[in-house]
Amino acid sequence: MNAVCLKTEYLIDPIGIDIPNPRIFWNCDGGVKQTAYRVVSEKWDSGKVESSSMHAQYPLCLVSGERVNYRIKLWDENGAEGDWSEPAFFEMGLLRASHWQAKWIAGDYTVNKKARYPADCFRKAFSLNGKVRSARLYITACGLYSAALNGVRVSMPLAPGITDYRKRVQYQTYDVTALLRESNALEIMLADGWYRGSCGAWGLRNQYGTETKLLTQLVITYEDGKKETVATDETWQWSNDGPIRFADNKDGEIVDARMQPSFSGRAKVTAHSVTPTASNNVPIAEKETFKGKMTVTPGGRKLFDFGQNIAGYVSFSVNAKAGQTVTVRCGELLENGELTLKNIQLSNKKKTTPLQKIEYVCRDGVNDYKTTFAVFGFQYAEIETEAALGEADVTAVAVYSDLEETGTFKSSNELLNRFVDATRWSAKNNSADLPTDCPTRERHGWLGDAQIFVKTASYLFNYLPFARKFENDVCDAQHKNGCFTQIAPVGGVDFYMNAMDGSAGWSDAGVFIPYRLYLQYGDAHMLRDYYDRMRRFADYKIKTLGKWYPTAKPTGIDPRYLRSISNYGQSYGEWAEPADVKAFAVSDFVSPHPEETTAYLVYLMDVMAKIAHVLGEADDEARFRAAADKARRGYQKLVQTKQFSLDTDRQAKLVRPLYFGLLNEAQTVFAGQRLIRALDHYNWRLGTGFLSTPLILYVLAQLDVEYAYRLLENEEIPGWLSMPKAGANTIWEAWEGPNSVSGGIGSLNHYSKGAVVEWLFGEMCGIQISGENHFTVAPKPGGSFTFAEASYRSVWGTVESGWEKTESGYACSVTVPANTTATFVLPDGRTQTLQPGRHRIDL
Numbered sequence: 001m002n003a004v005c006l007k008t009e010y011l012i013d014p015i016g017i018d019i020p021n022p023r024i025f026w027n028c029d030g031g032v033k034q035t036a037y038r039v040v041s042e043k044w045d046s047g048k049v050e051s052s053s054m055h056a057q058y059p060l061c062l063v064s065g066e067r068v069n070y071r072i073k074l075w076d077e078n079g080a081e082g083d084w085s086e087p088a089f090f091e092m093g094l095l096r097a098s099h100w101q102a103k104w105i106a107g108d109y110t111v112n113k114k115a116r117y118p119a120d121c122f123r124k125a126f127s128l129n130g131k132v133r134s135a136r137l138y139i140t141a142c143g144l145y146s147a148a149l150n151g152v153r154v155s156m157p158l159a160p161g162i163t164d165y166r167k168r169v170q171y172q173t174y175d176v177t178a179l180l181r182e183s184n185a186l187e188i189m190l191a192d193g194w195y196r197g198s199c200g201a202w203g204l205r206n207q208y209g210t211e212t213k214l215l216t217q218l219v220i221t222y223e224d225g226k227k228e229t230v231a232t233d234e235t236w237q238w239s240n241d242g243p244i245r246f247a248d249n250k251d252g253e254i255v256d257a258r259m260q261p262s263f264s265g266r267a268k269v270t271a272h273s274v275t276p277t278a279s280n281n282v283p284i285a286e287k288e289t290f291k292g293k294m295t296v297t298p299g300g301r302k303l304f305d306f307g308q309n310i311a312g313y314v315s316f317s318v319n320a321k322a323g324q325t326v327t328v329r330c331g332e333l334l335e336n337g338e339l340t341l342k343n344i345q346l347s348n349k350k351k352t353t354p355l356q357k358i359e360y361v362c363r364d365g366v367n368d369y370k371t372t373f374a375v376f377g378f379q380y381a382e383i384e385t386e387a388a389l390g391e392a393d394v395t396a397v398a399v400y401s402d403l404e405e406t407g408t409f410k411s412s413n414e415l416l417n418r419f420v421d422a423t424r425w426s427a428k429n430n431s432a433d434l435p436t437d438c439p440t441r442e443r444h445g446w447l448g449d450a451q452i453f454v455k456t457a458s459y460l461f462n463y464l465p466f467a468r469k470f471e472n473d474v475c476d477a478q479h480k481n482g483c484f485t486q487i488a489p490v491g492g493v494d495f496y497m498n499a500m501d502g503s504a505g506w507s508d509a510g511v512f513i514p515y516r517l518y519l520q521y522g523d524a525h526m527l528r529d530y531y532d533r534m535r536r537f538a539d540y541k542i543k544t545l546g547k548w549y550p551t552a553k554p555t556g557i558d559p560r561y562l563r564s565i566s567n568y569g570q571s572y573g574e575w576a577e578p579a580d581v582k583a584f585a586v587s588d589f590v591s592p593h594p595e596e597t598t599a600y601l602v603y604l605m606d607v608m609a610k611i612a613h614v615l616g617e618a619d620d621e622a623r624f625r626a627a628a629d630k631a632r633r634g635y636q637k638l639v640q641t642k643q644f645s646l647d648t649d650r651q652a653k654l655v656r657p658l659y660f661g662l663l664n665e666a667q668t669v670f671a672g673q674r675l676i677r678a679l680d681h682y683n684w685r686l687g688t689g690f691l692s693t694p695l696i697l698y699v700l701a702q703l704d705v706e707y708a709y710r711l712l713e714n715e716e717i718p719g720w721l722s723m724p725k726a727g728a729n730t731i732w733e734a735w736e737g738p739n740s741v742s743g744g745i746g747s748l749n750h751y752s753k754g755a756v757v758e759w760l761f762g763e764m765c766g767i768q769i770s771g772e773n774h775f776t777v778a779p780k781p782g783g784s785f786t787f788a789e790a791s792y793r794s795v796w797g798t799v800e801s802g803w804e805k806t807e808s809g810y811a812c813s814v815t816v817p818a819n820t821t822a823t824f825v826l827p828d829g830r831t832q833t834l835q836p837g838r839h840r841i842d843l
Contacts, residue, residue, distance in 0.1 A: 001031030001818065002082040003072035008090035009280060010465045010521075010795075012404075016093035016138065016173025018278040020062070024070065025055045026085070027797040028819035031076035032836050041070040048075070052773060052819060054796065064099045065136065065219065067091040093173050094138055094217070097275040102138075102217040102231035105267035107190070107240055111210045119244035119373065120190040121261035122214060123237040126230050127183050130222040135180055138219070140171035140276045143212035144193030144249070144373050149179045149186050156283040157399050158249070158375065161433035162194045162445075164489040165208040167476045171276040172283065176218070186230065187261075190214050191247035191373040198250040200492020201346055201442045203353035207491030213270050237263035247373035250354035250443065257363040258322055281469040284432055285402040286312075292381065294391045298337045302383045304394050309379040309730040309749050311429035311439035312399040313371035320362035320387040326369075327385065328358040330378035332440070332730075332748045333738055339382040343738070343746035344440035354440060362387065375399050375432060377439035377749050379729075400428045404462040406793040409760055412786040415715065416760075418724035419731075423754030424460055426731040427453070430751055434489075435470055438733065438747035444487045445473060448572070449752045451509035451516075452694050456758040458520040459767075459792055467517055468526070474510045475533045482540035484510035486572075496589075502540070503571035504593065504600035505691045510537055515607050518614070521795050522772050527611050535620065538608045541601050542627050544568035545634075554594075556641045564634025566601050567594035574652040577689035578718045578735060581650060581682070595635075595644050595653065596691070602631045603660045635662045646671050649678040652692035658702075659695040672703050684710055686718040686735070694755035701763060701780060708763075709783025712756075720756060765790035765801045770823065777801050777834070778825035781810045781843065789813075796820050803843065810843040 003026040006012075009019055028034050039046040039056050046056060058068065072085040094100055107120040139147055140160045147155040160170045190212050191197070192205075199207045218230040242261035246254035292304030309332050318326060331341045345352055356376040360369055381396070383389060409420045430436040435450040435457075436443045450470060457463045470488070477488040484507035486500050487493050501507060511534045514526040527534075547568035573593035574582075605628035612621035639646050639657065646654060646667060654675040657663050663671060678687065688696050700707035715721045718735035726737060733750035734740035762768050765788055766779035773796050781788070781803045789802025797817025803810050815838045816822045822834040827843055 001034060001074045001076035001080070002029045003027070003037070003074050003085040004029045006072065006085060006088035008088070010462060011280070011282065013089050014280075015091045015175060016136070016171070016278050017090060017280050018093045018095055019280055021057050021059060022090060023055055023057050024072075025795060026072055027054060027817065028074060030082070031080075031818055033077040034074050034819040035077060035079065036075040038073045039070055040073075041068050043068075054773070054819065062092050062095070064092060064095045091173070093171070093278045100215070100217060100276070101229050102215050103233045104213045104215050104270045104272050105232045105234070105236055105238075106211050106213045106270045107238055108265050108268045109240070113206050113210050116192075116246055116248075118240045119242060119247050120212065120214075120238065120240050121242040121263065122188045122190065122232070122267055123261070123263045124186045124230060124235070125184065126186070128180060128220070129228060130224060130226070132177060132180050133221045133223050135175070135177045135218065135220045137174040137176050138171055138217045139174070139188070139215065140169050141190055141212065141214045142169065142209055142272060143195045143214075144191045145214060146189045146372050147174075147186070147216070148188075149176050150181060150184055152179055154179065156285060158193070158284050158432055161279060161284065162489060163473060164476045164491070165195050165274065167274065168472065169272070169274045169276045170279040171215070172279070180220070186216075186218060188214060188216060189242065189244065189372065191244065193249055193373065194491060197248045198353060198492075200444060200494065202492075202494060203250055203351065204492045204494075211270060213272060215272070215276065232267065234266060234269045236267040238265045238267040239263050244372060249374050250356070252355055252357040252359075252374050252376070253371055254359045255369065256361040257367055257369070258361060279469055281433070281465045282402045282404075284399065286397050286399055287402070287428070288398040290396040290398075292391065292394055292396060297339070297382070301338075302389065303339060304381045304383065304391075306379055306381070306396040308425065309377070309429070310396060310398040310425070311375055311377050311432065311749070312397045313375055314358065314381050314394060314396055315368075315370035316389065316394045317366065317368045318362065318385070318387045318389050318393055319366050320364070322362060322364040324362045324387045325385060326358070326360040326362065326383065326387065326389070328360070329382045330356040330376040330380070332377055332379050334380060339380050343740070343748065344377070344438070346441070356440070370397070375439065377429060398428070399432060401431045401433055401466055403428065403431060403466060405460065406462050407459040407761060407790065409757070409765070409788075409790045411788040413713065415721040415724045416712070418729075419720055419754070420757055420760065422724060422728055422730050423456065423751060423757050425729060426749055426751035426754055427457055427460060429730065429749050431466065433469070434473070435466075437752070438750050440747060440749065442492075444492065445470065445489060446487055446506070447474060447484065447509035448486070448503075448506035448690065451505070451512040452691070452755045453751055454513050454516050455520065456755050458517065459758060459761040464517055464521050464523065464526070467513055471510070471513055471530060474513070475530065478510065478533060478537070482536035483507065484537050499570040500572060500589070502569050504597040506572065507537070508600055508604050510534060511604060511607055511611075515611060520769055522769065524614060527615055531611065531615060531617075534608065534611065538604060538624060541566070541604060544597075545601070545627075545631060554638070554641045554643045557637050561634050561637040564630045565594055565638055566597045566631065567592045568597070571597055572690070574689035574691050576734070577650070577652060578687055581687045582689075594638060596656070598631055598635045598638060599656050599660055599662055602628050602635060602662055605631065632662055636664055636667060639663070639667065646674055648674070649681050649687070651675060651678050651682070651687040651696065652689050654678060655688060655692040655696045655699050658699045675699065676703070676707065679707075679711065683716070684714055685716055686711065686714070686720070690752060693753060694758070697756060697759045698763065705780045705782045709785070713783055720753065760788075761790050761792060764788055765803070766825070767792050767799055767801050769794060772796070773820045775799050775816070775820060775822040776825060777814050777822050779803050779812055779843075780827070781805070806842075808842070812841045812843055814839045814841065
């Protein structure tokens with residue numbers, strides 16, 4: 001038995017982390033059960049540890065820049081000793097504020113908040129003083145930076161990523177050893193990014209500050225052990241006369257390739273109150289590339305169709321004369337053969353945003369361009385130029401956080417397969433350091449989207465580092481009274497939306513995300529590290545019980561139970577139900593929603609009680625269980641009123657209480673029966689909104705799995721399969737997609753409706769995590785499917801489950817990874833324990 005898939009804090013050979021005593025993870029290859037392990041590094045030898053755990057914590061104190069190379073050896077169930085693993089490593093970043101010798105620098109000009117500025121260009125020339133052992137570039141910015149050493153770009157796209165820079169600034173660490181030579185030049189461009197550029201739907205600016213700034217420290221270690229530091233200070237050259245004349249992460253770039261920076265000035269030393277910290281996350285990266293099919297539009301413009309809706313940018317190569325121009329507009333929708341951005345843009349007399357536009361002025365000769373400081377959501381690029389430009393000259397580049405893909409799914413229904421692929425793409429397109437709603441219009445870190453999707457994302461990707469970073473964003477934005485916001489980071493939030501902070505199903509993400517990650521990864525650190533923040537939010541929500549402002553109290557309810565119902569503050573309610581189920585109204589923004597709010601309060605308290613139990617917080621557990629019981633009683637009284645009756649065709653009003661377990665026995669029976677009638681009345685199409693769409697198949701499967709399959713296989717609008725049937729390769733925000741008439745929900749790249757994919761993995765194919773080194777496999781075959789299969793590379797190893805229809809029923813195939821077991825649950829409830837290996841079971 002050998003150790004494989006070695007990671008540190010869920011990352012492969014990370015450089016520049018700052019987690020004290022990081023954890024090392026591995027999987028087992030070969031054998032049945034791991035009985036012991038040994039981890040060896042230069043300074044630490046764990047010795048032979050008798051344990052089946054596939055993780056260990058590095059126990060020694062670590063210093064800035066320290067690199068730990070390690071290997072792992074395992075012993076199997078027979079005591080046989082395996083081979084040493086392939087070597088792995090992790091490297092620490094700068095662990096203390098005092099270890100930053102660099103100074104913050106900025107361009108030498110006076111900032112006018114209303115003006116836009118070209119990209120700053122900084123340069124530092126230096127020479128080596130010996131043979132180099134290693135070199136690390138530590139760098140961050142308030143803004144976006146692009147760094148090149150001796151002409152080679154070393155930085156990730158959109159660096160340093162997005163945070164609330166007033167509270168947390170991430171830095172990156174790059175290994176630049178191989179790029180050094182005797183004489184060197186480090187050149188860095190700095191643009192507005194999220195810090196000073198467009199944020200949110202209306203492209204609000206200066207959300208985190210007005211002065212962009214840079215912090216850079218290159219640490220060179222020579223073979224003799226001596227160190228030299230090249231750090232930003234007042235000696236750095238600066239100018240803003242380089243080629244990038246305008247850069248905005250949403251609107252695009254204006255580039256004049258005839259211009260080169262003079263570096264004729266000097267940087268200005270400035271300050272920032274926040275000490276940078278490592279992101280401990282995967283980097284943003286350039287990923288898939290696509291060549292487009294070129295046609296000419298009715299208006300005479302060249303149109304490139306790349307065949308996939310992505311988030312990223314366009315690159316092109318053109319041989320041109322100096323002064324010739326190339327104008328590129330990117331979007332995801334065509335209208336009468338022409339590119340239109342109407343589904344993603346907001347416009348008034350003063351501005352239209354986002355533009356998603358490149359204006360490029362050529363130099364003489366070959367011009368190779370790739371966007372530096374912007375990403376767009378697009379499938380199509382409209383290009384106008386007098387220069388010769390053909391299909392082979394233009395490439396679309398997908399750009400997103402470098403998430404390791406961990407889940408696969410395939411079934412006999414090709415539309416469903418394409419829906420899963422579309423979900424995967426929308427997830428990637430909305431994961432540039434932040435789980436956003438769409439990569440075009442708002443680009444916000446909506447908490448509601450993130451919380452309903454986190455389990456699906458955890459099946460599809462190694463998601464914990466990315467989600468952990470977002471939980472930090474959520475905590476950065478938390479109000480002093482404990483209330484989590486609806487969006488994090490908060491830059492770009494329109495003023496009138498601030499009242500929705502605390503909205504049920506959105507702000508609860510601050511609790512639901514860590515809890516669901518704990519269930520999926522078995523990592524109690526996700527609970528312990530954020531428990532104080534979660535507890536503060538729970539306490540805030542408890543205080544909302546009994547508040548009835550500003551709407552009138554419902555009639556027909558015992559006044560005593562009003563103290564057990566929450567109707568406080570503005571919220572979104574179910575949000576985005578089909579228009580013929582509930583038409584959109586402004587009141588959806590400005591009103592409290594006592595049914596949704598009380599339901600989520602009960603669910604929140606149930607979850608907090610479970611978290612408190614895991615962490616041994618007995619007093620908190622009892623307090624949260626009491627609050628849940630109180631609010632549950634209030635909810636049961638609320639749905640007895642005419643205004644909030646369970647006798648409704650609004651599917652969400654029935655799905656939510658059934659999924660959350662809010663009803664008494666008689667109410668539960670009635671709600672289940674009424675849900676089936678509601679579906680009958682709606683021709684078995686989806687009538688739920690934003691919050692309940694991911695839940696409905698669970699509820700239907702509890703009643704009868706064939707109900708779930710009947711809804712899943714619906715191909716009509718509203719329905720999951722209606723999207724791929726219409727040709728979609730990403731998930732639409734509105735069920736109608738390009739034909740949406742709903743105000744403000746026209747994105748064609750919006751992953752939230754793809755949250756149902758968790759049901760395909762966890763229920764249809766039955767793959768569930770149920771403890772350390774243990775799975776539950778409980779497939780639920782049905783419908784018109786002849787087969788379905790899924791694989792999931794979990795933290796414990798790759799588990800596979802699939803079933804096929806046979807003449808006598810169904811046969812299931814399950815693969816259990818080494819050093820784990822699985823409880824297989826048959827449809828009649830009988831169970832059997834599966835050991836590592838492949839199994840075939842007749843159902």
